[in-house]
Amino acid sequence: MSTTAQAISSADAHSAHNYHPLPVVIAHAEGAWMTDVEGRRYLDMLAGYSALNFGHGNRRLLDAARAQLERVTLTSRAFHHDRFADFCTELSALCGKEMVLPMNTGAEAVETAVKTARKWGYEVKGVPDGHAKIVVAADNFHGRTTTIVSFSTDHDARDHFGPYTPGFEIVPYGDLTALAAAVTSNTVAVLLEPIQGEAGVLVPPAGYLRGVRELTRERNVLFMADEIQSGLGRTGKTFACEHEEVVPDVYILGKALGGGVVPVSAVVADRDVLGVFRPGEHGSTFGGNPLACAVALEVIAMLRSGEYQQRATELGDHLHRELNLLVGGGAVTAVRGRGLWAGVDIDPALGTGREISEKLMERGVLVKDTHGSTIRIAPPLVISKEDLDWGLDQLRSVLGG
Numbered sequence: 527m528s529t530t531a532q533a534i535s536s537a538d539a540h541s542a543h544n545y546h547p548l549p550v551v552i553a554h555a556e557g558a559w560m561t562d563v564e565g566r567r568y569l570d571m572l573a574g575y576s577a578l579n580f581g582h583g584n585r586r587l588l589d590a591a592r593a594q595l596e597r598v599t600l601t602s603r604a605f606h607h608d609r610f611a612d613f614c615t616e617l618s619a620l621c622g623k624e625m626v627l628p629m630n631t632g633a634e635a636v637e638t639a640v641k642t643a644r645k646w647g648y649e650v651k652g653v654p655d656g657h658a659k660i661v662v663a664a665d666n667f668h669g670r671t672t673t674i675v676s677f678s679t680d681h682d683a684r685d686h687f688g689p690y691t692p693g694f695e696i697v698p699y700g701d702l703t704a705l706a707a708a709v710t711s712n713t714v715a716v717l718l719e720p721i722q723g724e725a726g727v728l729v730p731p732a733g734y735l736r737g738v739r740e741l742t743r744e745r746n747v748l749f750m751a752d753e754i755q756s757g758l759g760r761t762g763k764t765f766a767c768e769h770e771e772v773v774p775d776v777y778i779l780g781k782a783l784g785g786g787v788v789p790v791s792a793v794v795a796d797r798d799v800l801g802v803f804r805p806g807e808h809g810s811t812f813g814g815n816p817l818a819c820a821v822a823l824e825v826i827a828m829l830r831s832g833e834y835q836q837r838a839t840e841l842g843d844h845l846h847r848e849l850n851l852l853v854g855g856g857a858v859t860a861v862r863g864r865g866l867w868a869g870v871d872i873d874p875a876l877g878t879g880r881e882i883s884e885k886l887m888e889r890g891v892l893v894k895d896t897h898g899s900t901i902r903i904a905p906p907l908v909i910s911k912e913d914l915d916w917g918l919d920q921l922r923s924v925l926g927g
């Protein structure tokens with residue numbers, strides 16, 4: 527058996543089968559490239575679902591992590607540590623908000639946002655206790671905890687994990703009329719992805735996010751934007767909401783905030799919202815730890831320069847121009863997205879998204895399919911134009927025959 531086959535069969539034997547990875551075993555990675563256990567190189571066109579916006583082995587991030595590893599890595603929140611204040615101050619400033627509540631994974635940040643909205647609803651808005659409602663969109667992806675799958679419309683994510691957490695109202699994504707109809711006096715928040723990543727990189731109709739902002743402001747409801755995948759440079763802006771000049775009440779961040787080095791997530795909002803928490807009401811042993819803060823501080827500094835957003839804009843324009851040339855040629859039926867992020871619908875006659883992904887893998891390109899015949903393209907923002915073009919060449923070859 528090859529080294530690859532051996533590694534895969536022992537992983538299959540001893541890990542739960544909650545994923546179906548492509549048959550490649552990575553041993554090393556740098557920038558936009560990964561190398562497998564047999565020395566084959568692959569262009570990473572997924573970037574850990576945008577956790578690796580700054581590329582593999584980014585020098586600045588590794589240096590920041592290494593320096594912090596030598597000093598102190600974990601204190602728990604029982605004590606203060608000397609990176610915490612800077613992290614909260616800098617992240618608040620990046621978001622134009624006043625307060626940060628740090629967690630680790632994206633799902634934890636979404637859970638935190640749900641708890642924030644409920645508490646704000648009862649203590650500030652005056653919703654009767656136990657009656658808070660949060661409006662969410664169909665086809666959402668916000669994580670995999672029991673509460674979050676309670677408002678998922680994806681059967682794989684949801685079925686046989688009940689009983690479900692009540693208090694959520696699901697409306698079609700992109701439909702303002704349906705959203706307005708779902709908001710009642712007990713609604714505390716609208717929770718949305720500004721672009722739905724897992725659903726296939728769905729960009730809502732122009733004016734939708736602005737409409738959500740106006741509606742939520744008028745009805746005294748929090749607008750909570752899950753920017754875990756869309757945020758931190760991916761779409762060419764720091765936040766995808768900026769494309770409609772919208773500022774939500776609550777930013778939910780994760781993935782790239784930890785630079786692909788450590789899990790770092792956060793809820794960011796003003797004092798009138800996050801100020802509802804008192805000691806003991808929420809927390810996490812690892813949330814806001816010194817190593818996480820050190821890496822995230824470097825991520826924030828990198829985003830402050832604007833260079834990654836600019837790369838995403840320029841390379842993204844190029845990516846979408848090239849992908850759009852494929853639409854109508856038979857193989858590609860639609861392309862969506864913004865910045866260096868695209869959902870490409872392949873004609874099902876050419877194969878499932880999985881089959882296309884496997885063919886791309888054989889040609890040295892790693893992508894991930896989603897929902898049938900869609901593949902997602904989201905390379906690290908540090909990818910060179912030449913490498914991006916090479917990746918697109920491989921896609922054209924796979925689709926052409």
Ligand SMILES: *Cc1c(COP(=O)(O)O)cnc(C)c1O
Pocket residue numbers: 575630631632633634636667668669670719723752753754755756780781
């Ligand atoms: C990945 C993701 C999450 C969940 O993050 P985890 O770190 O996997 O828990 C939530 N929302 C969105 C939009 C995501 O892309």
